Amino acid sequence: NAGVTQTPKFRILKIGQSMTLQCTQDMNHNYMYWYRQDPGMGLKLIYYSVGAGITDKGEVPNGYNVSRSTTEDFPLRLELAAPSQTSVYFCASKQGATFINSPLHFGNGTRLTVT
Amino acid sequence: QQQVKQSPQSLIVQKGGISIINCAYENTAFDYFPWYQQFPGKGPALLIAIRPDVSEKKEGRFTISFNKSAKQFSLHIMDSQPGDSATYFCAAAIFSRGSTLGRLYFGRGTQLTVWP
Numbered sequence: 001n002a003g004v005t006q007t008p009k010f011r012i013l014k015i016g017q018s019m020t021l022q023c024t025q026d027m028n029h030n031y032m033y034w035y036r037q038d039p040g041m042g043l044k045l046i047y048y049s050v051g052a053g054i055t056d057k058g059e060v061p062n063g064y065n066v067s068r069s070t071t072e073d074f075p076l077r078l079e080l081a082a083p084s085q086t087s088v089y090f091c092a093s094k095q096g097a098t099f100i101n102s103p104l105h106f107g108n109g110t111r112l113t114v115t
Numbered sequence: 116q117q118q119v120k121q122s123p124q125s126l127i128v129q130k131g132g133i134s135i136i137n138c139a140y141e142n143t144a145f146d147y148f149p150w151y152q153q154f155p156g157k158g159p160a161l162l163i164a165i166r167p168d169v170s171e172k173k174e175g176r177f178t179i180s181f182n183k184s185a186k187q188f189s190l191h192i193m194d195s196q197p198g199d200s201a202t203y204f205c206a207a208a209i210f211s212r213g214s215t216l217g218r219l220y221f222g223r224g225t226q227l228t229v230w231p
Contacts, residue, residue, distance in 0.1 A: 097217055099217050099219055104161065109157075
């Protein structure tokens, strides 16, 4: 009963490096999300996907890219990492379009430091 | 612009006491108000939620009070326990017509510490 799995758990990047944060879910959920969590700031939506092949920007998409080639996987790509991208990143999924009767399921996060 | 304003930022309560966290919003189109609980090193998990046509919802020691006219809602944790020590986020959801996505906006979080 894995739910939403994120890898890696921790990563340190140098400025200008690139990396991909992995997210996979085994609940056959259509909707997947990437959030970032900064101290005292809550969670901000980066990108989301409503199904395989369909993605769109959230509130804070700059500096990130996503793809959704399968229902299960929703990787987040950081190109040219910057210190402002130091954060904890959470992937989440849910079955239905609305949040009523279709709660978000979060992974345990990836803590990223860019120095 | 913060869609959902949450206070306090941190809260210390003695075991057995009542913890109260408050949230406020402006957009009357919000139609669902969940609370999430997050333990260190873990992702947030849905704790309890309410719809705006209900003034109160109780699940065990956790109660949401909702004041539609004031556009405020709060989480009450009765008989607070050390195991309740976590960060709590309120949120508000909207399902925009013409959009394929319901949007969820989070408050900034409240770090609750319950002393034994």
